[in-house]
Amino acid sequence: MAGQGTRVLDRFLSGISELVRNREGSKLQDFLQIEPPLSDIYRQMVDELRQQYPNGSQKEADLLRRCEALVPRSKGGSSWSAFPTFMKLYFTFLRDVNVDNLLETYNMLKALVNQCVLALGDSQFGVIVLPTVLYLSKVLAKLAMGLDRRPELIAHLLRREGRSDQDESIEKVTLVEKSANVVREAFIKCLTDRSGTPGVQGKPEGKRIGIYLMANLCLKLLFQCGKLRNAEQMFSSISAQSPPLKYFPASQRVTYLYYLGRYLFSNNLFYPAQIALQSAYDQCHREALSQKRVILTYLIPCNMIMGRLPSVALLQRPESEGLAEKFLPIGQLIVRGDYIAFREHLALDSSVTEWFAQKGILLPLRNRCEILVWRALARKVFIHGGFHGEPQGSAQRGPPPFLYLHKLETAVRWLQSEHAQSRHSVPSFAPSGPNRDAQTGQNDFGSQLVYKLPDHDFAGVNEADGPESYPGPEVWSKFEDFLSPDGCFDAMGHWQPNSPGILVDGPPDVDYRQYELDPYAQRIELDSESDHGKPTPMMRELESILASLLTQGLMRGYLTHKNPRFAIPGARLRGALPTGFPNVWQTIFARESEDDHVPGWVQPPSPVVGGGLAVAGGGRVVNLSGARPVGVQ
Template structure:
C-alpha cells in the first residue's frame, strides 16, 4: 500500500532542510490536535498500516535518513532523522487525549529535538521547533500540576528523592536551559551585517526568555542566576536582537534584580524595557509599568499623574496613589494595615510578587516622613541671626508622643490586655510569641517562671567536684570571672529578669525610636547625629544649605547616588559601549568582555 501523504510530508521536510528554512519547519511539525489538518490524520493512518509500532520503526528511520544530505567530509546530521522518526511515531502512537501520555511522548520528542539542535552546522534549523515544543510541554506540565491524580501517577512512574523533587514546570525550564546553553556556546554561526549574530546564537535571548518565563511560572525566578551569569560572560550585545527579545529579556532581568533587592539596577532595566516596548502593546507595557513604579516608590520617587493617566496605566492610580499618600503621612500603622495579607491591596501586591519589598522598604520611608513632620512642627530650627548658636535639633520624646498618638488611632494593632493594663511602653515592632525567644522585648520575662533558663543565670550548675547544685533563686554563679564581670552582667541583664533599671525615664518606645533614627542616619536618609541622654537628633552644618535639605536629604538622590558609587552598569545587560571592569551581581568568567583601551600607548612608545 502506498503512502502518498507521508511521501509528500518527507519531501517537504527535505526541501526545508536543504534550504535551511527553520521557521517554516516549525509549521510542518505540529503536535496539537486542534492545529492539525486532515492530512496529518491521514498520514497517521498510513503509518499505522505501513510502519506499525516495533517492526516498522527501523524501516521508518531509513526513510528519514534520506532527508539529510551528507557533508563534504562524509559526516551527516545523525540526530535529525531520529527526531523526525520520533515525530512520526508520535503521530502514529500518541494518545493526545490523555494529558499524561501526551506529556510523556512530547517530553521525549523535545529531548530528541534538543539532540538535533546540538549539531554545530545544521542545528540552527530546529531552533524554532525547540521553542515551539518546549512551550507545548510547559503548558501540559502546568495542566498536570493542577491535576493531583495525574501528577501522583506521574510521580510513581518517575520516583525521585523527596529533597530533590521538582515541579514539572521547573523540569521543563531545565530542559529549555539545555537549549539555551547550546545556542550560547555555538561557534559555528556567522556574524551578519552590523555584528548581528546568526545561526544558533541568534536564538540566545529567545531561549533565555522562554526559560525565564517558565522559572517565573514556577516561582523560581530568583534561581535564574546561572542564565544571567552565562549571558554576562558569553552573549553578544542585546541591541543586535529583535525588539521583542530585548523587551522580554530586560523585563525578566528587572524582575530578577527586584526580587534580589537591587532596586536601582532593576529600575534601569525596567525603564529601558518600557521605553523599547511598542506603544500599542498595552498589556506588556502595563506589566512592565507595575514593577517600574514599584521600584521607583521604594527609592523615593513617586509616579506623576501624567504617567498614571496613560492608557497602559489604567487602574494603577487606585493601586499606587494610596501608598504614596501613606508614605507622605508618616502613619506607619496605616501602611501595615494597607499591606496586611487580609486586605485587598495586600492580596494584589502579593499576587504580583511585590508585597514584601513594598511593605518593608516603604516603612523606612514612612518613618522618615514622620520624623520630618515632627521636626517641622516641633523641632528647634536654629537661630540663623546668631553668630554662635546651638545646631537645629529634635527631641525624640516628641516623636514618641506622635507615635503614641498614632497608636491611639490604631488600637486594633495592640491586644486588649496591653491597653487594659495601661502599659505605657507599647513597642512599635511587636514580636510573635515564641517559646524559643521568651524574655525578648518583655514578652515573657518573669524570673519565677521555671521554664525561663539563662546561659549565665542558670537554674543550677556543676561544682568543682562534678556534683549538680540547684540555684532556685536565680543568682549569679560565683567563680573566677564573677567579680570581674558582675557589674557588666548586671547591666546586660537589667530589665530582662526583673532586675531594677536605672534609666527608668527612658521607655521601651523611646529606645526603639532611637534605634530607628540611628538606622536612618546610617542609611544617609537623615543627615545628622544622635545623642542618647537626652535622646535628640542633631543637624549640624545646616546654616548654608538649609536645615531641611541638610537633615532630610532627597531620598531618590541619596539612594541612587549610593548605588551609582557601586557601579552604574546593569549586570547581564550586554551593550556595545565600553563596559566597566566589573559588573556587580555576576562575576562570571570567560569571553564577552570589552576591554577599555582608551588612552593606551602604542607598542614601543
C-alpha cells in the same frame, strides 16, 4: 524507497527533504505541526503511519531509513544523524499520542524536544531546526505550565506511577522545571555557536539569533516554578558570550529586560532593576497595554522603595488601569508617617495584600518602605515641633536646627493611643486583624514599637513573681517522669527512692536573678528612668531608627544621647529641611549611579575616543614575553 499506500507521507517527506536542502528553517517549522486541532492532511498521514508502520513492529526500522534519506549526503556520509532520529520521533509522536493521558503526552513531547535540541547542536545544519526547537519548546512550556496550575489533572497518573509517594526530604522536580532544563540546553547551543564574531564585538548570526528567544522562554519557566537561582548562571553566560542586546529585535529586548529586572528586584538590587524595567517599559510598543501593565507592576514598587512615589499622571495612563488602587494607599501612608497603619495595611493576614503576595512584591514593600515611613514621621515632627535655627539675616549665630527626640516619642505614643481607641480610625486603611502594634507602648520589656509573638522559650517568665510553686497539669503530664521520678542518685552516688508526687529538685525558685535565667530580671521602671533623665526603652528604639536613617544618608546630621536630640549642622545656606531631610531618590541615585552597570545586560563596547584604542575588554591576551623589568633602561 516509498512505501505502499503512503501517498501523503511520501509527499510530506519529499517536502521536508527539499526544505532541508534549501535550508528553509521557518518553512520546516510550519510543516512540523503537533498542536491540535491538526488539519485533515495530518490526520490522513497519521492513518497511513498506523497502517504501514504500527507501533512495536519491525517496520519502524524502515521508517527510520526513510527519514535518513532526508539529510543531504556528502563523500564521507552524513554527520547529521540526530535529525533522522528526530523525524522518526516526530512521526511516532503523531501516531501514538493520546491527549487524554496528559502525563504521557508531556513525556513524549519532552523526548521529542530533547532530540530536536540534539539536532540543533550540529555545526553545519543545526540552524535549520532552530525555529522548530523554539516552536516545540513553546508547546512543551505551555503544557507544563498548564499542568502546574491544575495538578489534579495528573494526580491520579502520578499515584499510579508511585511518584507521589517520594521521600519528602528530597526536593521534587516539577514538570515546569524539567521543561526549563530542556530549554536551557537549547539556549546553551545557541549561545556557544561559533559562527560569526564571538562576544560583544559580534552581531547575531547563525544559531546565535536564538539566544534571547530561548533565554526568555527558559526564564519564563524558571519564574513559573520559582527556581530563580537557576537563572544566575544564564545571566553570567550571557554577560560573557552574548552579542549586545541592542542588536536583537525589540520584542526580545523588552521581554529579556523585564525578566532581568524581576530577577534583580528579587535579589534586592533595586537600582539596576529599575534601570532594566524602565528600559523595558520605554521600549515596549505603545499599544501593548497588557505588557506595559505587567512591567509597571514591578517598576512602580521598585521606584517606591527608592523614594519615588507614582504620580497621578502615571496612574491615569491606560496601561496603569487597576494599579492606582493598589499603590496609591501605600504612597499615602508613607507620606503620612503612620507606621501602625502602614503595617496593618500590608499585614500578612490582610485581604488587600493577596495581590501583592501573588506578584512577589509584598515583602520588599513591607521591609523596605517602612524606613521611609519613619523618615516622614520624623520630618513632620521636626516641621511642627523642632527648632529651625535663627532666621536668615540674623547677625546672631545660634545653635543649629535640632529636634528633641522626646517630641518624636510623644508623637509615636499619640499614634498608638489613636489606633488603640479605634481600630477603624481611618476607613481606607482599616486593619484586617487586631491592632497589636498600638498596644506595644505599654510593654514592660521587649519592643515598644513592634508587636512580636511571645517566645515559647520564655513562657511563664511573667508569672515568676507570683505564688505559683507547682507545675501546671499540662507541664506535669509531659514531664512527670523528669520532675518526679521513682528515684535518683544523691551527691554521694547513692540511690535514693522518691515518693510519688514529690518534686526531686524541690519547688521552683521564683527568683531567677542569681542564675541569670531571666533576661528581664533587672526590670527598669519608666518613671524612675525619667526622673533620672535616662532614655526610656522606646527612646532607645527611636534612636536606633534615626541612626539607621543617618547611616543610609536619608537624613543628615547627628544624634546626641544626653538630652536626646537630632541636630542638623550646616543648614544656614539651604535651610533646615533640605539639609536634614534630603530627597530620598536623589540621594540614592547619586550613590548608585557611580556604577550604572546592570548585571546580565550586554552593552556595545565603548567607542574609540580621540583616535586612540578603546579600553581592552575581558578575555584579551597581552604578550609580555619581551617586557623588561622595571627600572631597566
